[in-house]
Amino acid sequence: MLAWLDLGSNTWIAHVFIVVLLTVVVNFSIRILLKKTHEKLLLTDNSWDDAVLIAARKPLALLVWVIGLSIAAEIIQGVTENELFEYVSLVRRIAIILLLMTFLTKLIKNIEENILLKTKKSEIEADEVTIRVLARLLRLSVLITTGLVILQTLGISVTGVVAFGGIGGIAIGFAAQDLLANFFGGLIIYLDRPFTVGDWIRSPDREIEGTVEDIGWRLTVIRTFDKRPLYIPNSIFTKISVENPSRMSNRRIYETIGLRYCDAAKVREIITAVKAMLIKHEEIDSDKTLIVNFNAMAASSLDFFIYTFTKTTEWVYFHEVKQDVLLKVIDIVHEHDADIAFPTTTLDGPLPVELIEKPKT
Numbered sequence: 001m002l003a004w005l006d007l008g009s010n011t012w013i014a015h016v017f018i019v020v021l022l023t024v025v026v027n028f029s030i031r032i033l034l035k036k037t038h039e040k041l042l043l044t045d046n047s048w049d050d051a052v053l054i055a056a057r058k059p060l061a062l063l064v065w066v067i068g069l070s071i072a073a074e075i076i077q078g079v080t081e082n083e084l085f086e087y088v089s090l091v092r093r094i095a096i097i098l099l100l101m102t103f104l105t106k107l108i109k110n111i112e113e114n115i116l117l118k119t120k121k122s123e124i125e126a127d128e129v130t131i132r133v134l135a136r137l138l139r140l141s142v143l144i145t146t147g148l149v150i151l152q153t154l155g156i157s158v159t160g161v162v163a164f165g166g167i168g169g170i171a172i173g174f175a176a177q178d179l180l181a182n183f184f185g186g187l188i189i190y191l192d193r194p195f196t197v198g199d200w201i202r203s204p205d206r207e208i209e210g211t212v213e214d215i216g217w218r219l220t221v222i223r224t225f226d227k228r229p230l231y232i233p234n235s236i237f238t239k240i241s242v243e244n245p246s247r248m249s250n251r252r253i254y255e256t257i258g259l260r261y262c263d264a265a266k267v268r269e270i271i272t273a274v275k276a277m278l279i280k281h282e283e284i285d286s287d288k289t290l291i292v293n294f295n296a297m298a299a300s301s302l303d304f305f306i307y308t309f310t311k312t313t314e315w316v317y318f319h320e321v322k323q324d325v326l327l328k329v330i331d332i333v334h335e336h337d338a339d340i341a342f343p344t345t346t347l348d349g350p351l352p353v354e355l356i357e358k359p360k361t
Contacts, residue, residue: 016072023068027061034060051110059103066095093153101146108138128197133190136217178235182218185234189215194237199246206240208232250285250309251318253325258301263338267294271304273332278308281328283321285311301341 034057041049070092112135116128195201195212201222202209210224220237222230259267275292278284291307306329310321333340 015075019068019072019075023064023072026068027064030060030064031057051107051114055103055106055110059099059106063096063099066092066099090153094150097146097149097153101142104142105139108135108142111135130190132215178233179218181235181238182233185236185238186215186217186220189220189234189237194242195244195246199244202243202245203240204243206236208240208242245313245315248313250288250311251313253306253308253310253322255326256296256303256305257329257333258298258303258341259333260339260341261300261302263336264302266336266338267302267304270333270336270338273336274304274306274329277328277332278306278325281325283310283312284325285309300344 034053038050038053038057041053070088073088112131115131189195197212197215199212200210201212208222208230210222210230212220213223213229214221216234218234219231220234222232224230259270263270271292271294275290278290278292279286284290285308288309289307290309292304294302294304296303306325308325310318312318312321330340
């Protein structure tokens, strides 16, 4: 490969100097070229070419150094008996493999960020959790493939490693049961998708309630309503029930109203008026179940209940709608010269003295 060099003389020093100098010049030229190209690509609407170029800048610069220094090392190898220089070719191949891995992982990261950015700008429809999980899987695949290729380059049989991995995997499985359980728990969350980042979730089985901030391979981060971060191992979600209020189609209003017993003659009219009000209400979904019925003769009130659904699922606005509905119910009750009942007790006292029958003498 280097037969053109006169290795028997001291000219090898000049050759090494020339190779290193060319390496510096080529590296500098590539950096300038990539910088100019990047400036031009920033002016275009296509963000994918930017992702490729940004991922390639550092690996390309390092590749020039790897090739240049390996050639210089081979020149030195021709005039020295040092055994270390025998590994120059092997080190070069491994370095190129690692640089390729760096390029691919960085490219995957850039593409992930571009897709998430376009998702936030509503240019494309995509699930953030799905994008992040797929990106992690791709990066993990690149890392595993790189490791196997390096082992093969070092002369280690990949088949033997896989066979050893099958035996060692049993021991590792017992030693890392929780870690594996959390990993597969995260995988199940990804496959079943009971919730995504940004959803409000809660569990009736555990004291878990808040907004999902991140779904990792081992932990899911939930921000509680008092703004505390809650870190939950993913394996927990395979054992508990999870409610997702963020995916509600409607919110329910279910209230019991009590009228006074002296307003018994007006109950029918009040119920009819309340039901008509709900049907006409702009924020009540009349296509869903709507019930207004007298259903109990309580100790100190005649009770009727309201069972209906709002169109909104937004928590704060729902309470505004509910407040409006209840205030209108009060207005209807008062319009019928009736009133809301409150707990009352009637006491029967002793008879007046003049009404008490006197004993006969």
